[in-house]
Amino acid sequence: MKKKGIKQLQVLVEISCASSPHHLMAVRQVYGSLFECSLEEDIASTVSLPLRKLLVGLVSSYRYDRQLVDSGIANSEASKLHEVIKMKELDHNHVVSILSTRNIFQLRATFECYKQNYGTSIDQDIKSCGNGDLESLLTMVICCIETPEKHFAQVIKDSVIGLGTDEDSLNRAIVSRAEIDMTRIREEF
Missing domain, CATH: 1.10.220.10 (Annexin)
Known part of the structure; x- marks a missing residue:
């Protein structure tokens, strides 16, 4: 905030x-x-x-x-x-x-x-x-x-593409969705 x-x-x-x-x-x-x-x-x-x-x-x-x-x-x-x-x-x-x-x-x-x-x-x-x-x-x-899995797949993609890695976004997406829908996110990615 x-x-x-x-x-x-x-x-x-x-x-x-x-x-x-x-x-x-x-x-x-x-x-x-x-x-x-x-x-x-x-x-x-x-x-x-x-x-x-x-x-x-x-x-x-x-x-x-x-x-x-x-x-x-x-x-x-x-x-x-x-x-x-x-x-x-x-x-x-x-x-x-x-x-x-x-x-x-x-x-x-x-x-x-x-x-x-x-x-x-x-x-x-x-x-x-x-x-x-x-x-x-x-x-x-x-x-x-x-389609939350599509959104989080895009967050992960955006965080690793380009110069450097947006570690905050990458970690947030993986940790927050790990027990919810990570397999669907992986398929979407």
Whole structure:
């Protein structure tokens, strides 16, 4: 949080979207113990709008982790997301609310409805809105929810390609996913 760059904000997205609800709660508790303020307070005081609204929503949510999916809700929310993206209002409350409160399985169903109903994936439509930090974080949210193994394979690839190794990113990806989906990440890589 002290560096406040987009790369550090992406780590928050990884933790909030690719972790279990119990892990995210544990991270928030440890953060509060270590830094004597909540993660949400630190985000609110250091990150500017509209990124603040998205990140506070993501880190403060508790997603139900059962495989419950309501296709009616998925279709309705795909429509809401399409309208907001079409108007290029990516910081709209609907976006934050849907992405921060729905369980992973419901969101995956919503993303699939979006693609079926509108012919393109939601992340492609978000990318077409521009290439700012909000668009970058939103596409990362979608990727971490939809296919976390693809996201972490890309993190590993980016950390070892080029001059030197980004050891922080490499270690974070390997250690945080070792017991979750490292074999799928390896296959994706």
